[in-house]
Amino acid sequence: MQLTKKSSIRPAVAAMTAALLGAGTVPAADRGKLETSLLLYSEVDRVRALEGIVGFERAIWGDRLLNVRLTYDGLTGASPNGATPAGRFQTFTRPSGNGSYSAKPGAIPLDDTFRDTRFSIDAGLAQPLGRLTQLSVGAHFSSEHDYSSIGLNAGVTRDLFRKNTTLGVSAAYTHDVVSPVGGAPIPMSAHVGHADDEEEPHEHEDDDDEGEGTGPGKGKDVFDVVLSMSQVLDRMTIVRLNYSFSHSSGYLNDPYKLLSVIQGNGATDPGEPVGYLYESRPSVRNKHALFAGLRRYLWGNTVDLSYRFFWDDWGMTSHTAELFYRQQLGGGHFLQPHFRIYNQTSADFYYWYLVDGQTLPQYASADYRLADFNAYTIGLQYGIPFGELGHLTLGGEYYMQLGKRGPPNAIGVLRDFDLFPDMKVFMIRLGFSYDL
């Protein structure tokens, strides 16, 4: 009887995992699992974050499996506002309209008022239908002071060919509401800021915008579909192929990002800003990704290699290659190095800056995340067994973004500055899991 019960729960766990990951069916814990994770995230001179997750899986009502995950993020620090460096001090009004922040000559302007907390809850229920098919449904809610999100998802997987092949399809709908501090700016409208030879005294040195009055909400709807296939190749190898599609519509701007409008060649001070505009993005985005992963048992160790090709209708493409190698050290201890290489091309409407006097484009953004850049991650994780059913992990990662210095035909003083805000991030992770 016990064996029967266990075998009927395994597919339920697998279905839930598959629904969450868009992956093929894989067995996990027999009865359930408790997982926690703590992440310390620190960008050099910018954002710092602390994220904690508690996840819980448990068989309920016979062969159904309930999954609940709680997440808490606390973030603080500075984020590039999209404006270019200048030869003078630049002063920007804070999003709330209270006070200002400045950038020194030659420095990338950073909005230092970034402070937020985010709470999210995800819950799911998986149900096997017979021996080969699994259904799952889930819901999501998250909230931060200027952003909230609610979503539903559902998925089905089907095992074929002696369970060596698993096909899956899952879908999700998410409705997000952005309520920017100070209200959502009109795209391409002027932001109050200016450049001076001397720094302007801050009106509220310790001000931050958390809790400041948020404006009317702007909605965003996201539909996701993931088609997945996993295939056992031999006793030691399994491959996964996924295709994901995501359709977003509504308010897709970042309300806090700006573009500099600079003086053109022939002006008094070429490259110096004459003003700042709020960004403008299309209201629809269609994203596609093809993912291929291979997991191979190799002389007692495990190699996990994956590749993703991404493209969207904003003109962006990216390539991501990732490698995990788990080296077993004996007694349940392991060491896992991790490498990731990422490259993306810029969006069609990405501009380093706009030039005064030229016709304004319909869409424009100087958000570095829409620029052409490479990113690299290197990490190492150490695993320690905890009793017979649990394990602890401790890991560290270093993430780096490197972009072009600027356009080849940069104007005036901007030729002297690095316009891409290169980023370096240190991460420390602590994890604990226990099979129930």
Next chain:
Amino acid sequence: MRSRLRFAILGLCSAVLMLSASGCATMGVEAWERDILAKPEMQSSNEALDRSLDDHIYFSKEASSGGRSFGGGGCGCN
């Protein structure tokens, strides 16, 4: 762009169907040969929490998302 999308979807579907129809039926292992595949380190679910943390970080710092899982929203990340 639409023709590119159609091409990608058709390509993937064709590949899946061909694999399913020909190769997959003969690939793989018998139930009694799953000793290694059943090891925790061979399960992608074993690291689901870590990978979802990764996806959240990269979602907030890069323009790409999805592939491994849903690419959707849920965060006003800066």
